[in-house]
Amino acid sequence: MISFNEVSLIYPQAQKTIFNDLSFSVPEGELLLIMGQTGSGKSSLLKLINGLVPHHTGGILSGEITVAGRSTRMHRPRELADLIGIVGQNPAEGFVTDTVEEEIAFGMESLGIPRDVMRKRVEETLDLLGLAQLRDRSLSTLSGGEAQRVAIAAVLTMHPKVLLLDEPTSALDPIAAEEVLSILARLVHDLGLTIIIAEHRLERVLQFVDRIIHVLGNGEVRIGLPEEIMAQSQSAPPVVLLGKDQDWNPLPLTVRDARRLAEPLREKLANLSPPIRKSPVGKSLPIILEIKKLMVQYEKNLALKGIDIEVSQGEVVAIMGRNGAGKSSLLGSTVGITPIKSGQVLLNGKPAEELKGKSLISLVGFVPQEATDLLYGESVLQECGFADRDSQVAQGTTYKILNQLLPDITESAHPRDLSEGQRLCLVLAIVLAASPKLLILDEPTRGLDYSAKLRLIKILQSMAAEGRSVILATHDVELVAEVATRVIFLAEGEKIADGSTLEILTSSPAFAPQISKILAPGKWLTFSEITSALEQS
Amino acid sequence: MNQRSLHPFAWWSWGIGIAITASQSPGTPALILLCISAAVVVFSKKSDQPWAKAFSIGIRLGLIAFVIRMIIGVSLSVPIPGNTLFTLPTIPLPDWMAGIRIGGPVTSERLSITATEGLTFFTLILAIAAASALANPKQGLRALPGVMHQAGVALIIATTLIPHFVMSIQRVKQARRLRGDQQRIAFRKIAVPIFEDSLQRAINLGAAMESRGYGFNDSATGRRFGSQILLSSVVAITIGISLFLAAINGAAIAFGFGIALLAVGLVVANKSTKRTRYRPQIWKGAEWIVLATSITLISLIIYKNQSTLTTSAIFILAISPIFVAPKEKQMITGVKL
Numbered sequence: 001m002i003s004f005n006e007v008s009l010i011y012p013q014a015q016k017t018i019f020n021d022l023s024f025s026v027p028e029g030e031l032l033l034i035m036g037q038t039g040s041g042k043s044s045l046l047k048l049i050n051g052l053v054p055h056h057t058g059g060i061l062s063g064e065i066t067v068a069g070r071s072t073r074m075h076r077p078r079e080l081a082d083l084i085g086i087v088g089q090n091p092a093e094g095f096v097t098d099t100v101e102e103e104i105a106f107g108m109e110s111l112g113i114p115r116d117v118m119r120k121r122v123e124e125t126l127d128l129l130g131l132a133q134l135r136d137r138s139l140s141t142l143s144g145g146e147a148q149r150v151a152i153a154a155v156l157t158m159h160p161k162v163l164l165l166d167e168p169t170s171a172l173d174p175i176a177a178e179e180v181l182s183i184l185a186r187l188v189h190d191l192g193l194t195i196i197i198a199e200h201r202l203e204r205v206l207q208f209v210d211r212i213i214h215v216l217g218n219g220e221v222r223i224g225l226p227e228e229i230m231a232q233s234q235s236a237p238p239v240v241l242l243g244k245d246q247d248w249n250p251l252p253l254t255v256r257d258a259r260r261l262a263e264p265l266r267e268k269l270a271n272l273s274p275p276i277r278k279s280p281v282g283k284s285l286p287i288i289l290e291i292k293k294l295m296v297q298y299e300k301n302l303a304l305k306g307i308d309i310e311v312s313q314g315e316v317v318a319i320m321g322r323n324g325a326g327k328s329s330l331l332g333s334t335v336g337i338t339p340i341k342s343g344q345v346l347l348n349g350k351p352a353e354e355l356k357g358k359s360l361i362s363l364v365g366f367v368p369q370e371a372t373d374l375l376y377g378e379s380v381l382q383e384c385g386f387a388d389r390d391s392q393v394a395q396g397t398t399y400k401i402l403n404q405l406l407p408d409i410t411e412s413a414h415p416r417d418l419s420e421g422q423r424l425c426l427v428l429a430i431v432l433a434a435s436p437k438l439l440i441l442d443e444p445t446r447g448l449d450y451s452a453k454l455r456l457i458k459i460l461q462s463m464a465a466e467g468r469s470v471i472l473a474t475h476d477v478e479l480v481a482e483v484a485t486r487v488i489f490l491a492e493g494e495k496i497a498d499g500s501t502l503e504i505l506t507s508s509p510a511f512a513p514q515i516s517k518i519l520a521p522g523k524w525l526t527f528s529e530i531t532s533a534l535e536q537s
Numbered sequence: 538m539n540q541r542s543l544h545p546f547a548w549w550s551w552g553i554g555i556a557i558t559a560s561q562s563p564g565t566p567a568l569i570l571l572c573i574s575a576a577v578v579v580f581s582k583k584s585d586q587p588w589a590k591a592f593s594i595g596i597r598l599g600l601i602a603f604v605i606r607m608i609i610g611v612s613l614s615v616p617i618p619g620n621t622l623f624t625l626p627t628i629p630l631p632d633w634m635a636g637i638r639i640g641g642p643v644t645s646e647r648l649s650i651t652a653t654e655g656l657t658f659f660t661l662i663l664a665i666a667a668a669s670a671l672a673n674p675k676q677g678l679r680a681l682p683g684v685m686h687q688a689g690v691a692l693i694i695a696t697t698l699i700p701h702f703v704m705s706i707q708r709v710k711q712a713r714r715l716r717g718d719q720q721r722i723a724f725r726k727i728a729v730p731i732f733e734d735s736l737q738r739a740i741n742l743g744a745a746m747e748s749r750g751y752g753f754n755d756s757a758t759g760r761r762f763g764s765q766i767l768l769s770s771v772v773a774i775t776i777g778i779s780l781f782l783a784a785i786n787g788a789a790i791a792f793g794f795g796i797a798l799l800a801v802g803l804v805v806a807n808k809s810t811k812r813t814r815y816r817p818q819i820w821k822g823a824e825w826i827v828l829a830t831s832i833t834l835i836s837l838i839i840y841k842n843q844s845t846l847t848t849s850a851i852f853i854l855a856i857s858p859i860f861v862a863p864k865e866k867q868m869i870t871g872v873k874l
Contacts, residue, residue: 081750094745
């Protein structure tokens with residue numbers, strides 16, 4: 001279906017070879033995963049297939065790519081639209097019309113498909129993706145998972161043979177992600193579609209894929225069966241890490257495979273107890289953040305319905321819940337950017353909305369979902385200089401912090417050219433310059449690969465050890481399992497659970513980390529807990 | 538959820554009908570009745586979509602126009618003899634401006650003539666506002682003939698991008714606070730992130746449209762030829778309307794020529810694009826009735842004299858959409874209230 005023949009790609013400005021002499025082919029009906037670090041060229045590989053690279057982005061391409069016999073060299077992306085559907089990283093940014101039904105029909109209108117055929121295909125696709133209820137909805141009101149499904153529907157109506165998806169689940173909560181992935185698996189099985197996914201969250205997709213392309217970042221790629229690639233790869237989900245550590249054969253890729261093999265391990269661990277999380281719940285520690293009966297309202301709907309939360313020094317609190325459950329509103333209220341309807345938010349005893357400037361940032365450091373909003377300098381060094389001035393600290397303080405987080409950064413680089421993980425470190429350094437007592441992160445792992453995530457985990461752990469508090473809103477169960485000492489669950493603007501990480505995560509199957517699913521009923525959450533417990537015994 | 542909206546062009550034909558009627562001096566009672574019927578139709582048929590607010594904006598604009606017309610009419614005009622109500626102090630003007638004066642006696646005749654003219658302005662503005670409040674602009678753009686499709690899509694995208702732009706300004710302002718920046722005027726710090734954000738969004742949208750086959754099979758030459766014919770037709774129709782308004786002969790010829798050109802242009806242009814349209818706006822009975830009443834309204838005011846009978850006929854015709862038109866579709870947001 002797709003064939004690459006000695007393909008090389010170079011972006012002249014970046015002076016970097018993205019791919020060198022790449023040859024492979026993908027048969028019809030395969031579900032393929034592209035993995036690799038951020039900035040390694042996963043998205044470029046996807047866009048090469050439908051010709052957006054180089055037709056839309058520039059770059060020097062040699063070699064030949066054909067899809068169903070059509071060469072991307074001779075055809076522009078729009079001329080391949082009847083063959084290839086692509087769904088971008090942020091599907092909402094690609095919406096052209098304003099209601100679900102019109103959006104789904106847009107592509108067919110361009111292709112000039114007769115009206116009666118269009119009507120039929122729209123109905124079929126609405127049913128296939130479970131969108132019939134949403135057909136008249138305005139696109140701007142869709143949740144993340146719904147938008148993703150609409151974007152998939154909008155390309156499916158053109159009856160493509162190939163579907164390309166760039167990080168389809170990274171912005172979704174575990175349940176919505178599961179829904180999207182099972183739809184994709186069904187499309188492969190029922191319609192024989194060829195699907196290629198680029199994704200970081202391996203733990204979510206691994207069970208569905210037939211083969212993996214591992215983009216190594218130095219111009220080379222490795223292609224093979226999931227077991228082969230996972231056996232060699234540094235970045236792997238917890239289930240694979242555990243399998244490798246225990247020398248399980250065959251290497252398990254799913255919780256089910258691992259559970260079958262884990263019987264001896266479960267017995268061995270039964271006598272051991274997981275390390276107690278150093279959660280300083282002692283009543284003596286001072287309370288940093290106090291939220292009392294907080295209500296937040298947007299126009300007619302209540303986003304938060306009377307929330308009470310106290311966070312003391314040294315705690316790492318994870319806020320979880322569906323898209324639109326009120327997580328961002330809650331975090332925003334702690335720095336006074338969410339307008340409060342009633343209730344109180346006290347930072348160190350002072351109302352958050354009254355603080356500003358130095359007195360605000362020395363108490364709380366906030367990394368918003370769109371971390372780039374904070375950046376306006378032209379180089380990393382200049383950006384650090386601005387942060388020194390705003391935080392009123394000695395010249396070079398921010399840069400020193402950045403160097404600890406990220407030793408190999410180029411100081412003259414433009415912040416927009418950094419990879420997602422590097423940019424997050426830069427924003428963290430800026431925020432940490434004022435040494436705030438409380439650090440707040442909104443969806444920090446969106447777009448982060450395993451190694452960047454590992455670095456973030458180390459940073460957060462050391463912050464907690466220094467006695468700072470951390471609050472993070474995230475969908476990433478594995479991250480929560482690694483760092484959090486406490487988990488708060490929000491649903492429809494209400495706090496529905498608040499307790500220790502172990503207790504909350506193991507109580508619901510959808511939000512349980514892989515290790516705890518494998519070792520249940522044992523109370524284990526992460527791979528590192530097991531290794532350290534086994535070493536000590 | 539079997540709601541249907543009236544075709545936007547039908548609403549426009551109704552609005553234009555009222556506007557033309559008002560411009561042909563039908564008399565004060567008829568003007569007042571036209572305003573009432575516009576208001577009644579709008580309030581019973583409008584949706585909760587953003588453009589429905591156009592009517593209240595229209596009322597305000599109309600009132601401003603009315604007040605300005607009254608001030609000018611009372612303070613500065615050619616003297617009209619009659620029953621003097623009160624006298625304003627006169628400001629002397631140089632000799633070459635004879636015939637115009639500022640201030641002076643205000644007669645009741647002058648007051649009533651000015652008020653009628655002001656009311657005409659008010660009704661004109663209200664009629665246009667009523668049509669824009671009822672007609673769905675996005676549907677209207679989509680109903681445009683194939684040649685104007687590109688412009689239509691550009692306008693639709695522009696309207697959906699405005700809310701995103703507002704949100705990105707808000708986010709960046711919040712980011713200022715998060716960095717502890719207290720500088721009041723920080724154009725660069727706000728402009729740079731917003732600009733980069735918008736640019737990125739535009740690039741992403743472009744890529745999405747490209748890969749979804751936008752412009753899949755357009756022929757450029759046919760489209761250009763079609764556009765030229767259409768442009769000429771618009772010029773001819775404009776000349777026709779101007780001649781008609783200025784009451785000069787030849788209006789009908791220019792108008793007819795323009796319409797003929799328009800038809801040819803549309804056929805040529807539509808042949809050059811192979812796009813199809815999903816769920817085009819339907820033009821059914823209700824639309825025909827609204828269009829017919831509008832045409833009757835215009836011919837009535839042109840060929841009939843002022844009389845009580847005409848005035849009541851005008852009122853009935855102007856308000857008739859309330860009986861035939863469906864209520865405009867409401868916005869569906871999925872937000873629980």
